[in-house]
Amino acid sequence: xxxxxxxxxxxxxxxxxxxxxxxxxxxxxxxxxxxxxxxxxxxxxxxxxxxxxxxxxxxxxxxxxxxxxxxxxxxxxxxxxxxxxxxxxxxxxxxxxxxxxxxxxxxxxxxxxxxxxxxxxxxxxxxxxxxxxxxxxxxxxxxxxxxxxxxxxxxxxxxxxxxxxxxxxxxxxxxxxxxxxxxxxxxxxxxxxxxxxxxxxxxxxxxxxxxxxxxxxxxxxxxxxxxxxxxxxxxxxxxxxxxxxxxxxxxxxxxxxxxxxxxxxxxxxxxxxxxxxxxxxxxxxxxxxxxxxxxxxxxxxxxxxxxxxxxxxxxxxxxxxxxxxxxxxxxxxxxxxxxxxxxxxxxxxxxxxxxxxxxxxxxxxxxxxxxxxxxxxxxxx
Numbered sequence: 001x002x003x004x005x006x007x008x009x010x011x012x013x014x015x016x017x018x019x020x021x022x023x024x025x026x027x028x029x030x031x032x033x034x035x036x037x038x039x040x041x042x043x044x045x046x047x048x049x050x051x052x053x054x055x056x057x058x059x060x061x062x063x064x065x066x067x068x069x070x071x072x073x074x075x076x077x078x079x080x081x082x083x084x085x086x087x088x089x090x091x092x093x094x095x096x097x098x099x100x101x102x103x104x105x106x107x108x109x110x111x112x113x114x115x116x117x118x119x120x121x122x123x124x125x126x127x128x129x130x131x132x133x134x135x136x137x138x139x140x141x142x143x144x145x146x147x148x149x150x151x152x153x154x155x156x157x158x159x160x161x162x163x164x165x166x167x168x169x170x171x172x173x174x175x176x177x178x179x180x181x182x183x184x185x186x187x188x189x190x191x192x193x194x195x196x197x198x199x200x201x202x203x204x205x206x207x208x209x210x211x212x213x214x215x216x217x218x219x220x221x222x223x224x225x226x227x228x229x230x231x232x233x234x235x236x237x238x239x240x241x242x243x244x245x246x247x248x249x250x251x252x253x254x255x256x257x258x259x260x261x262x263x264x265x266x267x268x269x270x271x272x273x274x275x276x277x278x279x280x281x282x283x284x285x286x287x288x289x290x291x292x293x294x295x296x297x298x299x300x301x302x303x304x305x306x307x308x309x310x311x312x313x314x315x316x317x318x319x320x321x322x323x324x325x326x327x328x329x330x331x332x333x334x335x336x337x338x339x340x341x342x343x344x345x346x347x348x349x350x351x352x353x354x355x356x357x358x359x360x361x362x363x364x365x366x367x368x369x370x371x372x373x374x375x376x377x378x379x380x381x
Contacts, residue, residue: 002150002169003311007129007141009154009162015134019113019154019162022133025072026113027104029080032062034101037088049088055081073132075116079151083114109158109249116151122166123149129164139164146170158249176316182276184369186328186361187302193266194361196369201266206258207299210251217248263301267308271316278372279306280325280364321372325364332356333366 011019033055040047056078063069069077090098115122115132123130129139131152147170155163184196193201207214221244228238235241270277282302306322313320331338337353342360350357 001171001315002167003315005141005143005145005166005168007139007143007164007166009129009164010138010140011134011162015137016162018133019156021068022072022076022113022154023111023156024106025069026076026080027106027111028066029059029062029069029077030084031103033058033081033084034103037084049092050085052081052085055085071133073115075118075121075132075151076113079114079116110155112153112155114151114153117149122152131164157253158246159253160246160249161253176272176318178275179273181274182278182369182373183270183274184278184365184367184372185270185280186325186365186368187280187282187300187305188361189296189300191361192300193305194359194365196362196365198359198362200361203300204262205296205299206255210255214248214251214255217244217251220244221248259299259301260304263305263308267305267312271309271312271318274318276319276321276372277309277313278321278323278369279309280328280368281322282325321375323368323371323375325368328364328367328371329360331367332358333363333370 036058037050040050059074059077059081084101087098087101091100117123121130121132124139124145125136127138127140128136129152130136131154134154145166145168147168150167150169152167153165155165157163186194188194188203190203191200192203195201221241224238224241224244225235228235228241284297284302309320312318327338330340330342332351332354334356335351335354337351339349339351342349347360348358349360
């Protein structure tokens with residue numbers, strides 16, 4: 001089974017230069033191929049589209065014309081061909097969420113490139129990772145890596161740090177004991193998750209905790225940018241501005257890391273404790289549109305929670321069911337009576353039919369579980 005493992009890299013100055021060179025060269029190849037593809041299509045739209053094999057055959061010629069490309073790992077250039085060909089394939093298949101490939105800019109704060117593992121060119125030895133062209137680098141990850149490494153993506157973040165994401169093919173099976181337990185989950189804003197068992201997992205607003213530091217560096221960055229412009233210095237050459245910008249990016253990175261760490265711990269605990277997990281299918285984009293709580297909704301990372309639960313359930317042999325949450329807050333989980341729509345200010349209510357008193361969110365979680373189990377029962381054997 002393929003899965004990804006992310007870790008931090010500690011690079012020497014020379015290795016940082018090689019990473020910057022590889023990022024620039026892969027970006028150059030992407031832009032060259034994309035420009036050629038666009039021109040070919042404009043000249044004759046009836047010509048068959050180029051595939052990954054066609055693009056790889058053009059790489060030797062491109063290396064002769066631009067000798068600096070020889071300094072970059074060849075597999076990373078081949079990966080560019082793969083990604084561009086796949087991007088056009090997705091676009092031409094009229095997949096609504098895929099747009100036409102665009103040119104890459106060196107102005108983007110986050111840059112990366114990917115190398116393939118050929119003849120054991122990427123391998124681990126303790127806390128050190130060997131990468132093509134870079135050699136051995138210190139690699140820190142909280143996960144144990146077993147299986148064969150397929151490829152590595154090296155990323156330079158906006159905060160000036162370096163990350164490596166490994167794609168690992170691990171055929172070993174994770175042995176877990178069945179708990180014979182099931183749970184429904186109602187997602188929220190005040191409470192991140194409310195379980196059908198009655199447990200509530202509170203929301204931690206990391207962006208509010210770090211707001212003072214973030215605001216401090218945002219103001220310093222703005223002030224330094226203003227001074228640089230007054231002195232006629234380009235922002236890319238203004239060292240004081242760049243340092244403030246990097247500090248601000250470090251705070252955003254810390255916020256992201258704290259949130260991801262908590263979500264990983266919560267989802268892993270859920271998967272270990274329950275054999276069947278039923279989750280509501282929330283359309284986050286629609287909920288955020290014109291909503292004064294849009295920022296708080298975005299900070300909840302509901303889509304990320306669903307993604308984590310999906311691959312962890314697959315890994316541990318558990319089942320994730322996603323259901324439509326329609327009317328789950330207004331139907332009595334005890335007798336099925338529909339009490340009509342309740343405003344968000346109504347946090348608890350009593351069923352007029354069976355007189356059971358409900359917590360709004362716990363009742364919704366129970367209904368979500370009931371709907372999910374109903375879907376599971378009608379699945380073909």
